[in-house]
Amino acid sequence: MATIMSDRPLPPQPLATPASPQSGNRWPASPHARQLSGVRVLVVDDNQEDRMLLMDFLSQQGCRVYIAQDGRDGYTKARTVQPDLILMDIRMPVCDGLGACRLLKADPGTRHIPLIFLTAAALPGERVAGLSAGAVDYVAKPYDFEEVRLRLSIHLKATTPAPEPSPTSENGRLTPLPVQAHTLDAVLFRATRALLLDRLDATPELAGLASAVGTNTRRLNLAFRRCVGVTVFDFLREERMKEARRLLSETSLDVQDIASAVGFASAANFATAFRERFGMPPSGFREQGAQIPPVPDPSGSATSP
Numbered sequence: 001m002a003t004i005m006s007d008r009p010l011p012p013q014p015l016a017t018p019a020s021p022q023s024g025n026r027w028p029a030s031p032h033a034r035q036l037s038g039v040r041v042l043v044v045d046d047n048q049e050d051r052m053l054l055m056d057f058l059s060q061q062g063c064r065v066y067i068a069q070d071g072r073d074g075y076t077k078a079r080t081v082q083p084d085l086i087l088m089d090i091r092m093p094v095c096d097g098l099g100a101c102r103l104l105k106a107d108p109g110t111r112h113i114p115l116i117f118l119t120a121a122a123l124p125g126e127r128v129a130g131l132s133a134g135a136v137d138y139v140a141k142p143y144d145f146e147e148v149r150l151r152l153s154i155h156l157k158a159t160t161p162a163p164e165p166s167p168t169s170e171n172g173r174l175t176p177l178p179v180q181a182h183t184l185d186a187v188l189f190r191a192t193r194a195l196l197l198d199r200l201d202a203t204p205e206l207a208g209l210a211s212a213v214g215t216n217t218r219r220l221n222l223a224f225r226r227c228v229g230v231t232v233f234d235f236l237r238e239e240r241m242k243e244a245r246r247l248l249s250e251t252s253l254d255v256q257d258i259a260s261a262v263g264f265a266s267a268a269n270f271a272t273a274f275r276e277r278f279g280m281p282p283s284g285f286r287e288q289g290a291q292i293p294p295v296p297d298p299s300g301s302a303t304s305p
Contacts, residue, residue: 036152037062039063042068042077042087043055043058043087044100070093071099075107075214085114085115085116086114099212099214101117102134102194105133106191111134114155115134116139117138136155137151186227189227196235202263241274244259244261248285
């Protein structure tokens with residue numbers, strides 16, 4: 001069984017301090033180096049040689065460097081250390097860079113931290129996935145250290161404090177979270193919800209979803225039950241019905257197209273599910289001008305048309 005991340009943050013573990021001017025610099029500081037003096041950088045990489053190479057370079061630039069060995073370790077340390085910037089490898093065991101990035105961006109305490117991916121050979125699709133997950137940039141291996149220095153400087157300049165998120169979800173409806181926003185349950189829920197809402201037409205495997213956010217299936221379902229009182233797939237079914245209702249109300253798409261948009265292979269199966277949820281078929285809902293009373297949803301709040 002995969003190891004579960006703990007909600008308890010680990011104590012910060014700085015592994016380097018700024019180099020003194022008298023020390024022998026392997027990489028002499030450039031005129032840009034003063035921009036990095038005192039900056040807290042978290043390096044997440046399972047390759048010890050790559051970690052130490054970056055730590056050595058960044059220390060010579062005056063950075064305070066922290067290291068982590070995989071995505072889970074990186075997420076935990078980011079919550080504790082609150083670095084100014086994160087450099088993270090993509091391909092790591094236990095929890096890869098994409099999964100860790102999704103967790104970091106779903107956590108109100110870490111979502112503001114700019115994250116730059118490190119990669120030896122990022123394919124275009126991998127780059128798109130990383131940027132979609134919330135990364136701000138990529139740095140290719142083997143490193144051009146002047147490029148590393150400049151990219152860090154650019155993204156540190158662009159950093160601004162992030163406001164606390166509102167409890168309103170992306171579609172304008174309130175999403176109650178009966179757990180504190182910074183707990184692992186809430187972070188796993190938000191990260192997975194974003195993946196589900198982005199592709200309502202697809203039916204993912206639970207194991208794949210869990211892997212995408214760096215956990216296992218049992219832990220993921222537990223997070224959903226604690227946050228919204230239902231399993232992952234019960235939540236997905238409800239969101240599909242809400243989106244179907246919106247499309248019937250606000251568009252002229254035919255029922256088959258709406259069924260496909262919310263993950264049903266046939267209009268008949270979609271009509272059956274819609275009737276069970278709202279008490280009438282999609283055609284009847286549209287004919288009545290979508291005037292039906294609010295129906296309680298599994299998250300515990302009433303939904304209205």
